[in-house]
Amino acid sequence: xxxxxxxxxxxxxxxxxxxxxxxxxxxxxxxxxxxxxxxxxxxxxxxxxxxxxxxxxxxxxxxxxxxxxxxxxxxxxxxxxxxxxxxxxxxxxxxxxxxxxxxxxxxxxxxxxxxxxxxxxxxxxxxxxxxxxxxxxxxxxxxxxxxxxxxxxxxxx
Numbered sequence: 001x002x003x004x005x006x007x008x009x010x011x012x013x014x015x016x017x018x019x020x021x022x023x024x025x026x027x028x029x030x031x032x033x034x035x036x037x038x039x040x041x042x043x044x045x046x047x048x049x050x051x052x053x054x055x056x057x058x059x060x061x062x063x064x065x066x067x068x069x070x071x072x073x074x075x076x077x078x079x080x081x082x083x084x085x086x087x088x089x090x091x092x093x094x095x096x097x098x099x100x101x102x103x104x105x106x107x108x109x110x111x112x113x114x115x116x117x118x119x120x121x122x123x124x125x126x127x128x129x130x131x132x133x134x135x136x137x138x139x140x141x142x143x144x145x146x147x148x149x150x151x152x153x154x155x156x157x
Contacts, residue, residue, distance in 0.1 A: 004031050004038070005045020009053070020097075020124045021131035025090050026139060028067060032074040034147040039071045058108075062101045069100070083140035091133030098125040 004027075011023040024046075032039045047067065051060045070093055080086060098121030102114040109116075 002041070002045050004035070004042030005049065008042065008046040009049045012050075018131070020094075020128040021135075023135055023139075024067070025070060025093055025132050026135045026143070028070050029074045029086060029090060029136070030140070030143050030147055032071045033078060034144065034151050040068070043067050043071055058104050059101075062104045065103070066097070066100050083137055086140050087133045087137035090136040091129045094128035094130075094132035095125050097128050098122065
């Protein structure tokens with residue numbers, strides 16, 4: 001579980017040179033599908049490490065509900081078993097990312113600030129959606145197979 005959280009941080013940092021093109025969504029979805037409730041610990045480790053690395057600001061508050069929401073939605077749709085389904089799901093999450101982030105600004109600036117945040121982020125959300133879609137479409141099967149093998153090996157120790 002801690003290693004999954006560290007993998008989330010490392011994968012995000014490795015891809016940081018590409019704006020809004022990150023493997024965190026891909027990995028949280030796959031961790032949820034293959035490891036079930038263990039994903040909550042991985043997300044917790046990820047959140048703490050991100051806060052320690054970049055500070056515990058408003059952006060971090062967003063992360064407190066966005067990444068657990070992704071794990072919850074993945075659990076609700078766990079019956080999907082095709083890469084294209086998860087690619088669409090992940091792409092839609094990327095497209096909604098800025099709007100979801102905007103909720104953290106409700107107490108600060110009300111609905112006008114939320115709306116402004118969401119609208120100004122639409123170009124970035126589009127990039128995020130395409131990145132999430134492509135990463136999931138390409139890596140879903142190979143990474144899921146690896147994670148299933150690891151889970152199977154660990155469960156027999």
